[in-house]
Amino acid sequence: MSATAGGGRIPLAALLEDFTVYLAAERGFSPNTVRAYRTDLRGLLAFAAERGVGDTDGLSLDLLRDWLWVATQAGLSKATIARRSASARSFTAWLTRTGVSPLDPAVRLRSPKPGRTLPRVINRAQMQALLDHLELRARAGGPHELRDQAIVELLYASGLRVSELVGLDVPDVDLSQLTVRVTGKGSKERVVPFGVPAQRALIAYLKRARPMLLAAPEEPSGNIAGSTAGRPAALFLATHRRRIGVRAVYRLVAGLLAEIPGNGPAGPHALRHTAATHLLDGGADLRAVQELLGHASLGTTQIYTHVSAERLRQSYQNAHPRA
Secondary structure (H helix, E strand, C coil): CCCEECCEECCHHHHHHHHHHHHHHCCCCCHHHHHHHHHHHHHHHHHHHHCCCCCHHHCCHHHHHHHHHHHHHCCCCHHHHHHHHHHHHHHHHHHHHCCCCCCCCCCCCCCCCCCCCCCCCCCHHHHHHHHHHHHHHHHHCCHHHHHHHHHHHHHHHHCCCHHHHHCCEHHHEECCCCEEEEECHHHCEEEEECCHHHHHHHHHHHHHHHHHHHCCCCCCCCCCCCCCCCCCCECCECHHHCECCHHHHHHHHHHHHCCCCCCCCCCHHHHHHHHHHHHHHCCCCHHHHHHHHCCCCHHHHCHHHHHHHHHHHHHHHHHCCCC
16 A cells, blocks of 8 residues: 555545454454544544644644644544543554555554553342342343343353444353353454353343344344344344344343442443452452453453552451541
8 A cells, every 4th residue: 555546645534444354354353442543543534633633644643743732632532532642642653654655643642541440349148139130130020130130140240341242143152061152352252151140141042032033024224133144143132123222231230230320321331340359359360360351361361459448448448436
């Protein structure tokens, strides 16, 4: 690839599309990660266009710094600024590596280090009360209540990301071995264990609820989540026989956690944080938790040791007479 095409310069918008293909095909990034890069860089390209820059010649360090400064003045968080900076650096490095741009303008681009906040963790008593509530609701309810119980039990038992959970197919679950095969970030597969309560909830859902959801009328497009056209069957179904989506699971968990005291986001990731922290509190090895969660770096998993240390500090201050 060169800086010109047919005698004219290549527009940045066209280069962005090539870059996102590279991220997915060669780097193996997940659709969510590719989407985040594309969103950040579309913002950069719009900012550049407002300043009359439409190709690589005007993509300078000063322009990139101005872009981040405007975002800072708009009140965006340090984490968002850091992510935008990383997206820009990856893009310009790719432009240089592929020969589109002779120099990389983002080599000296700096961004604030994102502050690391402790994730929300639900204590054991609160978690048990939540699971008991779901079990009672499932006994008295229909297929949706059985499905919801199975979703929450599996999220808490396995520490899955919500994107991993909604992507599961029926063959991915081994009920006899109590394991689930997961495709995580970067299309990396791992096998994750779960416990007997999650097994019971999944069996009830698969036997009593999923057949009813699969028997529901199709949506007009005929987009069925069953075993059609040789495709595996989606594990968790929504209405119209469709695979359940991330937003639906988020709404479910956020609604359940809304009544539980605590700071921080009240979505499915809170169950992932809770699972990891409870494992470490119970004596699990940090590297085992890293493998369970699918973290590429042990440093990412170590935040949960901070959570446990903070809980210990609070317990000490509340209980020790000389604290």
